[in-house]
Amino acid sequence: MSVFHGAEGANDDGADGTYGNEQTGRSERTFAALPPARGGGFARTWWGQAWLKALEDTALDSAQLKLGRRHARAGAVGAVSVRPGRITAVVQDRDRTAHRSDVLLQELGAADWDRFLDMVADRAGHIAALLDRDMPPQLVEDAAAAGVELLPGIGDLEPSCGCEAWDHCAHTAALCYQMARLLDQDPFVLLLLRGRGEEALLGELQARSAARAQAYAPDQDDEGTATSGGAPGAEAGVPAAEAFAAQEGLPPLPPPPPPVSEAGAAPALGGGTPPAPGVDVPALEFLIGDTAERARRLLAEALSTWHADAPPVSGPTPAEDLVRLAAAGPPAPVAERLATASGRDARGLAAAVRAWRQGGPAGLAVLEEEWNPGPEALARATTGLAAAWADEGDRPRFRVTRNRWTVVGSDAQLRLGRDGGWWPYRKEQGRWLPSGPPDEDPAAALASLLAEERT
Structure with a gap:
């Protein structure tokens, strides 16, 4: 656990230095290089695995991810510096060439932090979990319900590396895999990356919890006897179930939109003014038609009787979406571009399309993955x-x-x-x-x- 009340602190294994500004709550933590990882995954906790999923769903080059895993597993990632909005480390190639690598994640705004802190302060279990270096799914779900996304999603982890790669390279991938190991140990590292250091965050939670306790404490007279004071209207409150059942003050919901039997035809963009340089008109027409069809399917699902009880399904990764688009029957030039972007030849893309049509993402995974079934x-x-x-x-x-x-x-x-x-x-x-x-x-x-x- 980090030392709260000093300019510098250490965690249990002495690998963490913490530096901060008491007025702003912004701080930086530096973790010494971790030893090589021998076998197993890089993340044991669900939030560490969610971090890696954001990386693997974003990166376009799976070969760079594999090389990054090897770098991280071999101990090629140096000390990791974590501060609001950025993690930094020096990563070495096999030939000992060193590259400074950064991964950026957008900080939460002041309004987001207010909503998050109010939500946590209202739930003692969330505070206890954080103090125990745990981040239960319910905490993240409650934060999302309050409009605050703690964990990164597709495209949220922005790479920047001295090797000048435009996408996630092996060095930024290695840094992200190493970061997953740090997140396993302490979810406060993620909160620091989102903009608040541990000491400042716990201080604000303590202040808000104390304010709530005072607001709902009974008033006392001069002799210390409790009176009927406290939070306004506390005695006349209505159970939430009764309030929702009565629907007092709630306007009726508008009628649902009518179902759509088929998507509208895409507009013809080929006539009239010539397109700007670099604009692929057939590709754009194809994407418009694909978007309309996807919107029709989403509306049909939303209007279905089982929609309310069905868990949300995440969309395809960029690599999967390339195959999905190819399976939609694009014009030949568009199909060629999709094959090139996917790193497949024509036969390879045809095989991927065939697998997608048999089973979507699961069918594609069976085509491409080879794994060892457990006992x-x-x-x-x-x-x-x-x-x-x-x-x-x-x-x-x-x-x-x-x-x-x-x-x-x-x-x-x-x-x-x-x-x-x-x-x-x-x-x-x-x-x-x-x-x-x-x-x-x-x-x-x-x-x-x-x-x-x-x-």
Whole structure:
């Protein structure tokens, strides 16, 4: 834990120095270089994993992310300086070339901090969690309900590196992976990055909590006897459930908009005034049409009977969205640009589109990911395979490589998804390609593939 009342403090392992301004509450903490990470993930806590998701959903070059992970795992990230709006470290390449790397995150404004501090001060459990170096999901959800986003999202982590890369490079990626380890240890590091040091934040919380306690404390007469004072109207309060049931003073909701059966046609932009240099008219027309169709689908979901009970679904990552756009059937020049941006050749993009049409983001992940099922997942898979073919003599022989079961002597393969579904794959022109939607029954997933081979 950091020392609150000194110009310089240290955490439990002596790796943290804290410097600040008592009047503004702005401070800087410097963490000594962490030792190399041997195996396992970089983040154990859910908020550390959310930080890494913001990085991985933002970066366009997965190869740079992989190299950044190797840098961080090898201990190539030096001391990390954390201050409002910025983290900084020197990261070394394998050849010992050093690069100053910064990652920027927008600070919260004064109004955001007021809402956040009021929300936390009203909930003793949130204060206790922060003091215990914990950030429960309910705290982040309550902050979001108050209009304050604590955790970064897509595009919020802005890179700046001495190697002059325009996107996240291996150096800024390594810094972010190292930062996840620091966030695991202390969520106050995230709050400092958002603009408030630990000492100033706890001081404000203490002041607000004391003010609330005083406001709701009963008044006392000259002899110290409690009177009927206190917060105005406290005795005449109405339970929240009754207030909402009565709907007193609440205007009725407007009627929902009518459903839209199909998206409107995109306007033709090719005639009239010539476009400005660099404006791709067919691409722009395609994006307008795609946006209209997505809006129609979002409206249909919002009007559905199950919408209120369905958890929110995050949108596709930039890499996934490239494939989604390609699956929408763009003009050939636009498809070529999408293939180039995705780092795939024409065949690779066609395979990705095929996987997307079979299962969206999950289908694309099965195409591109190769992972080792854990003991529980492997046991369930083995049990499912045994149950699918009651007669062991009818069961095909498989060659197992990680999450892929290839039928021996055949161009058929089953891939186990992370959700436990079995995805059928067929080798076509030397490449494994998805051949249908997933099925919980491996035999059903494989049946159509083997039937095609027999015919």
